[in-house]
Amino acid sequence: MGGEEEVKLLGAWGSPFSWRVEAALKMKGVEYEYIDEDLMNCPKSSLLLQHNPVSKKIPVLVHDGKPIAESLVILEYIDEAWNDRPVILLPRDPHDRAVARFWAKFMDEKCAPALWRSCRRVGMERENAFGEACALLSVLEAELKDKQKRFFGGDTVGFVDIAGNFIGYWIGVIQEVAGVRLLTPDKFPVLCKWSEDFQNSPIIRENLPPREQLFAFFKARFERKRKTLSPAATRL
Template sequence: MCEEEVKLLGAWGSPFSWRVEVALKMKGVGYEYFDEDLMNRPKSSLLLEYNPVHKKIPVLVHNGKSIAESLVILEYIDEIWNDRPVILLPQDPRDRAIARFWAKFMDDNCAPALWRSCRREGIERENAFEEACALLNVLEAELKDKQKRFFGGDTIGFVDIAGNFIGYWIGVIQEVAGVRLLTPEKFPLLCKWCCEFQNFPIIKENLPPREQLFAFFKARFERKRKTLRGGLMTLR
């Protein structure tokens, strides 16, 4: 195979760009990384060039052509470098469709509800907490049904990588917010999966340090509180 040019536009602390990084490493694909400051305005010229529509990370640039959206990129990586020992998506068409369903369920339903349960206040937080618990119960039942270490079976796969926000990030964020949602008492199988996920060798080697991630989200929460206080002052 001729020499390839692979670039990744991501952001430190983002679970979405981390998905792409770990997939590339699992496949053994070399790449050049460009970190985007999510608080920076305007966006970098590189990001605007390669993702002019959504202007969001992550973006994979392969031989000059860009691909956006983390789940789309994961599938692309799996298909392009399909000669590597690691396979992210199942080979069976039905199993592939089911994997896509669960990944989308985590992104579209679980992650937003979990985020709201930590970021909102008062009755809004209570409602988000209930919604998140109901959604996590669905995942708990799926793990019980499979009776496997991971959503993908006996090893890390597409759904597990897609669930990284639940597998690692939410544990840090709920600690910052002072929320107890994803606990072994409520979700024993899901918490066991989180532990298996975090300790899987290539995952463990590449997760952002917990202390730094804690400081990162604590700073974000503080900025939001200051903004809210500033907004209230203007109403006086």
């Protein structure tokens, strides 16, 4: 790609979806301007509405004036747009690429929502969500164990690992805030080892949000949510 290209990222601190894009850009060595969106601010910024008028959500990558939305779509775009860089996010084999997309979608549409519910719900709803989350994590545990590799993509961090960042880092902080023990070494030793290796991978480690700040961020968010609900509410 040319040296005069313009790359901007509309993101939000503390968002695992925004962080995915930052991680991919840094792994590829792409210089970019980061523009932080206040997720608590209403209405949305004019810049966000201009570049993502459909879902009005972050992250949005703007490459030479052209916006791309949805984090997984952006990851694929980054891999294709800067395919001359040494780091490859998605496998080049068509079947392996399809498999990677499958697991990324599984993590986004199945695992992350169940994990989030298991930390935010209370009573029977939390118990049901906890059971669902454990079942889904067991599927990932088996998949990673069968591969006998450090990461889902092989020996280095790739597309699926970045897509699984909510499991690899965020959920550890959120379950601590919520007082839930879900993803633990006794239950999921392979996934926990993957999470440790993921966090310790050089570029990942250098750019993860500090745990203490992320803890404070979600604690404040949970407390704010509690205050908006009636005493009879069943969700945090």
